[in-house]
Amino acid sequence: MxxxxxxxxxxxxxxxxxxxxxxxxxxxxxxxxxxxxxRILPLERIVESARQRFGGKVLDVDLEGEEEDGGFHYELKLITADGRIMKLDYDAATGELLRIRDRHRKRDGGRHAGQEGGQEDGER
CATH class of the missing domain: 1.20.5 (Single alpha-helices involved in coiled-coils or other helix-helix interfaces)
Structure with a gap:
């Protein structure tokens, strides 16, 4: 049985x-x-852009979003030569850097050293 x-x-x-x-x-x-x-750029172009601008090594990549929700974006996590962990959000259609999140920042006059464009943490 x-x-x-x-x-x-x-x-x-x-x-x-x-x-x-x-x-x-x-x-x-x-x-x-x-x-x-x-409708989106190849990941290789986005990774190359990030490496040229920030150096370091890409640790992780995600493609997020939906076209209905305003489009896709690539989220890259990388470690720089000086050990900073950064998260970079790129518009997947245009390659524009939308946001930078940098975990190991030094404060400098209210601005974050290492903040090189895009929106600061907390903005969106």
């Missing part, structure tokens, strides 16, 4: 883990379609 009880206990776990994976695949497909259709 087959026991169904243990299989039913695993069903919620399987369903819970399948949802995020399916959403991630959908997000990747939307990003590929947006790139193919010329």
């Amino acid at each position: 087959m026991r169904i009880g243990p299989a039913l206990l695993l069903l919620p776990v399987l369903l819970a883990t399948a949802g995020p994976a399916a959403r991630a695949d959908d997000d990747h497909e939307r990003a590929r379609a947006a790139l193919r259709e010329g």
